[in-house]
Amino acid sequence: MNLQDKVVIVTGGANGIGRALCKRFAAERARGVVVSDVDFEAARQVAAEINGLAVKTDVANEADVVALVAKANEAFGPVDLFCSNAGISGAHGFEAVTNDEWQRIWEINVMAHIFASRAVLPQMLERGSGYLLNTASAAGLLTNIGLAPYSVTKHAAVAFAEWLSITYGGRGIKVSCLCPLGVKTNMLMGDAETRFGGFLLEGAIEAEDVAEAVVLGLTEEKFLILPHPEVAEYFQRKAGDYDRWLRGMRRLQDQINSAKA
Numbered sequence: 001m002n003l004q005d006k007v008v009i010v011t012g013g014a015n016g017i018g019r020a021l022c023k024r025f026a027a028e029r030a031r032g033v034v035v036s037d038v039d040f041e042a043a044r045q046v047a048a049e050i051n052g053l054a055v056k057t058d059v060a061n062e063a064d065v066v067a068l069v070a071k072a073n074e075a076f077g078p079v080d081l082f083c084s085n086a087g088i089s090g091a092h093g094f095e096a097v098t099n100d101e102w103q104r105i106w107e108i109n110v111m112a113h114i115f116a117s118r119a120v121l122p123q124m125l126e127r128g129s130g131y132l133l134n135t136a137s138a139a140g141l142l143t144n145i146g147l148a149p150y151s152v153t154k155h156a157a158v159a160f161a162e163w164l165s166i167t168y169g170g171r172g173i174k175v176s177c178l179c180p181l182g183v184k185t186n187m188l189m190g191d192a193e194t195r196f197g198g199f200l201l202e203g204a205i206e207a208e209d210v211a212e213a214v215v216l217g218l219t220e221e222k223f224l225i226l227p228h229p230e231v232a233e234y235f236q237r238k239a240g241d242y243d244r245w246l247r248g249m250r251r252l253q254d255q256i257n258s259a260k261a
Contacts, residue, residue, distance in 0.1 A: 001131050001174065001218045003028035007076040009068065009120075010035060011059050011112065012086030014042035016185030017135065017178075020207035021083055024215055026050035032076030036068050037086070059086045059112035060104070062119075069119040078123050081218075084116040085135040085178075087154075094148040102149055109153035113160050121173070128172040131218065134161040138181040138231045141224075142238060145253050165223055174221050180210050181228040203228065 008025050012018035014037035023046070025033050033052035037043040040056035047054035053075045057064045072079050090105035091097045113134050124130025137144070140154035158177055165175035182204035210227045217225035226232055238245040 001081065001221060003030050003081070003215065003218065005029065005031045006080040007032045007072060007078060008034065008081045008083065009072050009079055010083040010085055011037070011057060011068075011116070012135075013037050013083075014039045014046055017180070017183060017207045017210050018083075018085045019046050020211040021085065021214060022046050022052065023050055024208070024211035025081075026052065028215060032072070034068070034072045034075070059084075059115065060107035062111075062115040065112070065115040066119045069123075073123075078127065079120050079130070081131040081133060082116050082120045083133040083135070084113045085133075086112055087135060087137075090147060090149040090153070092147055097149055105149045105153050106156075109150070110156045110160065113157055117164060121168070124173055125168070125171055130172070131174040131176070132161070132164060133176045133178060133214070133218070133225075134164075135178045136161065138179050138226075138228065138234075140177075141179055141231060141235045143249065145249070145256055161223075176214075176217055176221070176223055176225050178210070178214060178217075178225045178227075179231060180205075180213075180226075181231055183207055183210055183227075203230075 003025055008030050010018050010022050010033065013022045013035035018037070022033050022035050033050055035043045035047040035052050035054045036057040038056065038058050040054060043054035043056065046052070053071070055068050055071050057068045059065060069079060087109050088105055091101040117132060120130065134157055136157040137154040139151050140158035144151035144154070158179065161175055161177035164173070169175065184204050184206055205227060213227035214225055
């Protein structure tokens with residue numbers, strides 16, 4: 001996909017990866033960039049910088065997502081690329097995670113992708129073209145040590161993107177799944193309890209580096225967009241010998257536990 005003259009929606013567009021995507025898409029001369037976020041003031045600031053449109057959206061609310069697409073259509077015309085990017089890390093651990101916490105992360109990390117696709121696919125299928133970019137995580141290909149809800153929902157996000165590509169790829173719909181490892185955003189750089197683990201900080205990259213990888217991945221129309229090339233190697237090791245990979249992950253878990261002790 002060439003982003004020039006395209007209409008793009010980015011959820012979670014006010015901060016982190018989403019903000020970097022909005023700015024990079026504008027630099028690629030997209031016709032219109034819709035900055036969608038539950039933090040409307042922050043979304044307005046990003047939109048003002050790129051001459052885009054800010055829309056307050058709770059991605060866990062399907063009516064909000066439907067309204068988001070309608071506002072994009074009204075402002076700029078049919079949507080060419082929907083970046084379903086919003087996500088949360090959720091509660092740490094497993095045993096103490098409540099049903100309400102599980103439900104909340106499921107709504108934002110999984111159902112939001114479903115709502116986005118439902119809202120925008122009809123117009124894309126009608127004209128026989130369109131692009132869906134779903135942000136998941138390397139945790140969706142591998143796993144996440146410490147955060148069960150995050151790991152489970154990111155696996156589901158990858159699976160849904162995969163299903164979309166298989167089901168609609170023959171009808172002109174392109175699908176990519178963004179799976180970064182450590183990125184220097186608020187999600188990673190939070191406090192010690194909710195942070196994903198110090199081991200991710202060493203190889204963490206800037207959100208702008210992720211945006212660069214996304215533009216390249218969209219240009220090449222690749223399904224998996226991996227800003228950290230080593231994720232592909234880890235994924236191959238996992239597929240090649242699942243039991244060996246699990247043993248290695250247990251050792252990593254032990255190392256992290258020891259470091260926290």
